[in-house]
Amino acid sequence: MSERCAVIGIGQTVAKSKREDVSIAGLVREAAIMALDDAGLTFADIDAVVVGKAPDMFEGVMMPELYLAGALGAVGKPMIRVHTAGSVGGSTAIVAAHLVAAGIHDRVLTVAFEKQSDSDAMWALSVPQPFSSPLLAGAGGYFAPIIRAYMHRSGAPRDTGMRVAVKDRRHALLNPFAHLHLADISLKMVEDSIMLWDPLHYLEACPSSDGAAAMIIGSERAVAQAESDTGRRPAWIHGMAMRSEPTMFAGRDQVNPQAGRDCAADLYRQSGINDPRTDFDMAEVYVPFSWYEPMWLENLGFCAEGDGWKLTEAGATSLLDGGDIPWNCSGGVLSSNPIGASGMLRFLETALQIRGLAGEHQVPDARRALGHAYGGGSQFFAMWVVGVDRP
Amino acid sequence: MTVFPPLTSGRRPVGVVSFAQHDNVRREGRRNDVEMLMPVVAEVFGNIGITKDDVGFICSGSTDYLVGGPFSFVAALDAVGVWPPRAESHVEMDAAWALYEAWVLLQEGQIDAALVYGFGRSSPGNLSEILALQLDPYYMAPLWPDPTSLAALQGQALIDAGLATEADFAAVASRARRAALANPHAQVAYDRSAEDLLREQYEVAPLRRHALPPLSDGCAAIVLAAGDRAYELCERPAFITGIDHRLEAHAIGARDLTRSPSTELAGQKAGVAKGSVDVAELHAPFAPQELILARALGLGADVDISPSGGALAANPLMSAGLIRIGEASRAIWSGRADRAVAHATSGPCLQQNLVCVLEGA
Numbered sequence: 001m002s003e004r005c006a007v008i009g010i011g012q013t014v015a016k017s018k019r020e021d022v023s024i025a026g027l028v029r030e031a032a033i034m035a036l037d038d039a040g041l042t043f044a045d046i047d048a049v050v051v052g053k054a055p056d057m058f059e060g061v062m063m064p065e066l067y068l069a070g071a072l073g074a075v076g077k078p079m080i081r082v083h084t085a086g087s088v089g090g091s092t093a094i095v096a097a098h099l100v101a102a103g104i105h106d107r108v109l110t111v112a113f114e115k116q117s118d119s120d121a122m123w124a125l126s127v128p129q130p131f132s133s134p135l136l137a138g139a140g141g142y143f144a145p146i147i148r149a150y151m152h153r154s155g156a157p158r159d160t161g162m163r164v165a166v167k168d169r170r171h172a173l174l175n176p177f178a179h180l181h182l183a184d185i186s187l188k189m190v191e192d193s194i195m196l197w198d199p200l201h202y203l204e205a206c207p208s209s210d211g212a213a214a215m216i217i218g219s220e221r222a223v224a225q226a227e228s229d230t231g232r233r234p235a236w237i238h239g240m241a242m243r244s245e246p247t248m249f250a251g252r253d254q255v256n257p258q259a260g261r262d263c264a265a266d267l268y269r270q271s272g273i274n275d276p277r278t279d280f281d282m283a284e285v286y287v288p289f290s291w292y293e294p295m296w297l298e299n300l301g302f303c304a305e306g307d308g309w310k311l312t313e314a315g316a317t318s319l320l321d322g323g324d325i326p327w328n329c330s331g332g333v334l335s336s337n338p339i340g341a342s343g344m345l346r347f348l349e350t351a352l353q354i355r356g357l358a359g360e361h362q363v364p365d366a367r368r369a370l371g372h373a374y375g376g377g378s379q380f381f382a383m384w385v386v387g388v389d390r391p
Numbered sequence: 392m393t394v395f396p397p398l399t400s401g402r403r404p405v406g407v408v409s410f411a412q413h414d415n416v417r418r419e420g421r422r423n424d425v426e427m428l429m430p431v432v433a434e435v436f437g438n439i440g441i442t443k444d445d446v447g448f449i450c451s452g453s454t455d456y457l458v459g460g461p462f463s464f465v466a467a468l469d470a471v472g473v474w475p476p477r478a479e480s481h482v483e484m485d486a487a488w489a490l491y492e493a494w495v496l497l498q499e500g501q502i503d504a505a506l507v508y509g510f511g512r513s514s515p516g517n518l519s520e521i522l523a524l525q526l527d528p529y530y531m532a533p534l535w536p537d538p539t540s541l542a543a544l545q546g547q548a549l550i551d552a553g554l555a556t557e558a559d560f561a562a563v564a565s566r567a568r569r570a571a572l573a574n575p576h577a578q579v580a581y582d583r584s585a586e587d588l589l590r591e592q593y594e595v596a597p598l599r600r601h602a603l604p605p606l607s608d609g610c611a612a613i614v615l616a617a618g619d620r621a622y623e624l625c626e627r628p629a630f631i632t633g634i635d636h637r638l639e640a641h642a643i644g645a646r647d648l649t650r651s652p653s654t655e656l657a658g659q660k661a662g663v664a665k666g667s668v669d670v671a672e673l674h675a676p677f678a679p680q681e682l683i684l685a686r687a688l689g690l691g692a693d694v695d696i697s698p699s700g701g702a703l704a705a706n707p708l709m710s711a712g713l714i715r716i717g718e719a720s721r722a723i724w725s726g727r728a729d730r731a732v733a734h735a736t737s738g739p740c741l742q743q744n745l746v747c748v749l750e751g752a
Contacts, residue, residue: 055461
């Protein structure tokens with residue numbers, strides 16, 4: 001009973017450490033107007049608005065979407081605010097797409113953002129809670145032991161993570177919206193950067209960014225209109241899935257979480273994917289710390305368990321090295337990390353590729369792409385598949 | 392041959408088939424949010440003899456600012472026990488909007504049942520200060536206006552426009568607290584006349600103590616089921632025949648506080664006026680707001696408004712709206728109502744409103 005739906009408009013701000021020139025409202029409006037222009041629409045054409053961001057303490061405003069009503073043209077409309085930890089940008093896009101898939105709306109604006117410079121994410125992630133184990137050093141401190149477990153389990157060489165860090169930053173040089181543009185990035189430069197959480201060097205971690213992402217999801221009717229108005233093709237949504245698992249549970253495998261595997265299996269079933277490595281032309285996957293590329297290569301079924309690092313080492317995921325399955329051609333989370341928007345940027349970049357609008361980081365003739373986001377302690381997953389073909 | 396009422400919203404009949412809520416208290420000091428939720432989740436499933444394995448989607452509503460830490464919803468998932476992993480989502484809103492998200496998913500037909508829950512405790516912090524941080528960070532929050540003062544402005548606007556008097560506010564509170572005597576989960580219930588209530592001191596003029604909601608710790612859960620599945624789980628499901636929600640401008644200076652245009656619009660879209668309304672559960676934390684909402688929804692004197700006592704009897708943030716849907720559903724299940732309206736609100740002075748029409752077949 002689901003209706004076909006597609007991405008018909010895309011907008012994103014340049015990611016930066018500090019966007020001191022705009023308020024939160026100015027930031028989200030910038031991305032929203034860009035997406036509307038891309039779709040040949042104005043705020044008046046939008047039926048509903050779905051907003052996503054990570055914890056509100058990242059800016060210090062409780063439920064800030066209420067104050068953003070005017071900036072996002074949402075007055076008189078339905079607005080939903082999603083929060084599913086780091087996966088939120090992805091799940092926000094999925095909630096928006098379901099409003100169209102369920103036949104309720106024709107054009108939904110979805111926006112995700114973070115203005116990290118307004119507060120301190122490391123502090124906000126580490127506020128001690130009674131009777132809960134402390135997260136202490138933020139996300140990197142949480143994930144480093146899991147990465148060490150992966151290295152031990154797979155026998156990966158120590159330089160795999162550094163190779164990912166270099167590859168994604170080289171991709172970022174092709175993306176004008178990326179936060180980090182490190183022209184002289186090299187393995188040596190990564191290795192010489194300070195060790196933050198063994199084995200993660202400073203340059204193997206994502207930056208802290210201000211930024212916003214926006215998309216317009218349209219029904220078949222809206223797609224036809226946008227195509228004739230703008231001449232730009234849509235990115236059809238072939239499938240979408242979310243899965244969650246508990247933080248503290250002795251039966252969990254945090255290196256290769258079942259929620260991620262189940263989510264991918266559900267998604268591939270919906271979108272007819274048999275072999276992700278050959279069926280996809282590219283993927284944008286949430287890799288906030290370098291080692292998550294080989295780990296997610298395995299979790300998402302691009303290779304057998306234990307082989308992820310081999311794909312990375314062979315350059316299979318590099319656009320510039322002509323790899324067969326380029327990952328994170330935009331530069332990924334390692335090059336831009338407005339946390340709440342980071343997941344949506346992954347989804348947005350797949351749509352950009354399918355529409356052939358990715359510019360210098362375009363994968364030639366990309367016909368099917370995987371967008372992925374994860375959050376919490378590797379426990380929340382949101383994924384979609386977009387393609388050129390109408391499903 | 393199963394019978395479903397005609398739908399104004401959506402195309403697949405989805406019904407509320409189970410509802411459970413925690414006793415609302417001023418301070419639940421012994422148990423955290425997860426521990427409060429666990430018995431409620433067990434009850435909402437136990438009522439209809441199902442488990443978490445029987446729902447295809449889980450959606451919750453909460454806000455980090457009540458706990459004072461990030462990701463309050465993450466730990467709350469342990470109240471359900473999402474193993475093996477589940478399709479799950481969360482809104483940083485009252486769980487009435489989580490119910491809306493689940494209703495949307497059920498429309499598509501891939502799943503037949505969903506769990507929705509909401510939770511929040513007012514006791515860990517100072518709610519007047521916390522809710523001030525919900526306001527525009529540049530122009531309003533620096534003034535630290537507390538919710539009672541904002542609601543007082545709204546009440547005064549009603550008086551100035553000649554639409555209500557302080558006696559009307561007292562009458563609302565008197566009726567609500569008397570109705571709450573029959574609600575075992577209510578926090579504030581009494582039998583006092585409006586004249587008696589008018590002798591109370593002002594908290595913030597024109598609002599006296601009776602016009603204010605209690606500070607509540609609580610949580611609630613609902614199970615939704617679609618089509619025939621609803622009848623398998625419930626003799627008389629409360630079908631959602633209309634549901635819609637709308638937002639207004641944030642700045643209170645940009646709004647006519649004597650009206651709730653977003654409730655009017657949501658009510659129209661949800662088809663409130665398409666039939667007679669037997670019961671309306673309105674999420675009106677402050678007494679004057681009930682008058683505004685009843686007018687926005689066109690509810691006449693014959694409508695039984697908030698027989699649970701409403702938010703004046705208990706106001707657990709992030710679940711008080713969901714509880715209105717649960718209470719309205721109970722009226723359908725029992726046969727006390729054939730058609731009921733439930734309403735939820737969010738934001739300063741009724742900025743955002745959801746309206747849901749529930750009907751028995």
